[in-house]
Amino acid sequence: MTHHNDSSHVGVDLRSSAPLIEARRITRRDAQRGQVLLQPTNFALHAGQRVVLTxxxxxxxxxxxxxxxxxxxxxxxxxxxxxxxxxSARIPHYRRHIAYVRQRPALIDGTVEDNLRYPFSLAAYRDAAFDAARVRALFDAAGRGTGFLARETSELSGGEAQIVALVRVLQLDPEALLLDEPTASLDPESAREVETLITQWFEHERAARATVWVSHDPAQAQRVGERHITMRAGALDEPAATHATMGALR
Incomplete structure (x- = not known):
């Protein structure tokens, strides 16, 4: 599958200094109770950054x-x-490039390969095609060899299911991964396999990719992120020194 790393989808030069994603005072409320879930929040994510949110x-x-x-x-x-x-019309295209990965993956019934082919049945991916060689390389990186594509999803462990969910996303060449505690329910060995897969994906094209990883594990936070942000009561708290350092690196 061809990796689309040009900027034609947004009409700007990716080599510019514009953030990959920039939030300008975004807010969320609970519609039923009126409770503020996310205070007015500013946040910029640049390509090449690995952010950890605790x-x-x-x-x-x-x-x-x-x-x-x-x-x-x-x-x-x-x-x-x-x-x-x-x-609004560009939101499906945006989600193709800015991928959210949940803690507990949602897989369809059938084989691993059925799950990996599924995105290409959707309109947002009609210009792409399933690439078996690319998928095999991703699974090799995660320590899953020949025969894994034919496994039934009902037989997978939690760690294996999370790897399938990740490969399903990574094969689509996103620009950023928004990782919502993807290893929280996994054993330590499976968690490290997931970390390895994500790290290898990031390093392959570091200048064009980014991650935001939510984690409750301090040791993991040190492994998977260089920019550390804390959230309290719906508000982000980033040490000024960290933010200044990241700005100097850009």
Whole structure:
């Protein structure tokens, strides 16, 4: 499958200094209770960054990630992608490049290969085709060899299911992964396999890719991120020194 790393989809030069994603005072509220879930939030994610987001349960980390992925409607503010606001008609295209990965993967019945072919049946991917060689290389990186494509998803362990879900996303060449505690329910060995797969994907084209990883594990946070942000009560808290350092690196 051809990797599309040009900027034609947004009409800007990816080599510019514009953030990959920029949130400008985005907010989310609980429509039923009126509770503020995400305070007006500014956030910029540049290509080449690995961000780790930590914080107590219920502090709004998943709400923030889903807002960045435009999976839930914003109640205020705006997202920009490569310096351009995202029109409603472009949201499916945006989600193709900014991929949200949930803690517990949702797989369809059938084989691993059935799950990997599924995205190409959707309109958003009609210009792409399933690439078996690419998929095999991704599975090799995760320590899953010949025969794995034929496995039934009902027989997979939690770690194997998460690897399938990740490969299903990675084969589509996203620009950024928004990872919502993808290893929280996995054993340590499976968690490291997932980390390895994501790290290899990131390093393959580091200058054009980024990750935001929610984690409750301090040791994992040190392994998978260089920019550390904490969320408390729906508000981001980033040490000024960290933010300044990341700005100097860009």
């Amino acid at each position: 914080g107590p349960s219920g502090s709004g980390k998943s709400v923030f990630l889903r807002a960045l992925a435009l999976l839930d409607p914003l109640d205020g503010g705006m997202l920009h992608w490569h310096g351009q606001p995202i029109a």
